[in-house]
Amino acid sequence: MKENLTEEEKLRKMARERIDFKRHLVVYIVIIAILGLANLIVSRHFPWILFPAGGWGIGLIFHFLYAYGPLSGAMSEEKEYQKLKKKQERNRSSK
Numbered sequence: 001m002k003e004n005l006t007e008e009e010k011l012r013k014m015a016r017e018r019i020d021f022k023r024h025l026v027v028y029i030v031i032i033a034i035l036g037l038a039n040l041i042v043s044r045h046f047p048w049i050l051f052p053a054g055g056w057g058i059g060l061i062f063h064f065l066y067a068y069g070p071l072s073g074a075m076s077e078e079k080e081y082q083k084l085k086k087k088q089e090r091n092r093s094s095k
Contacts, residue, residue: 014067014072017066017067017072018067018068020063020067021063021064021066021067021068024060024063025060028056028057028060031056032049032052032053032056035049035052035053036049036053
């Protein structure tokens with residue numbers, strides 16, 4: 001179902017997505033730091049911290065792209081709107 005949001009609602013949604021990403025980033029940094037410390041204390045010979053840091057890091061990258069980048073709903077919606085607008089203008093000019 002397509003949401004019909006006003007401009008202010010779209011901006012609020014974008015702001016919420018960006019705040020959610022920032023919270024996610026802070027939690028990631030804190031937890032990975034704790035796990036890194038545990039890795040140093042428990043087993044210095046094997047860097048197992050790379051597995052949770054890498055896996056979670058991939059998820060964090062996608063969250064960033066969703067909040068700020070090309071996966072952002074606002075940006076893709078705007079691009080689609082511009083494409084349809086250009087197509088409509090071409091159709092009008094060709095008649």
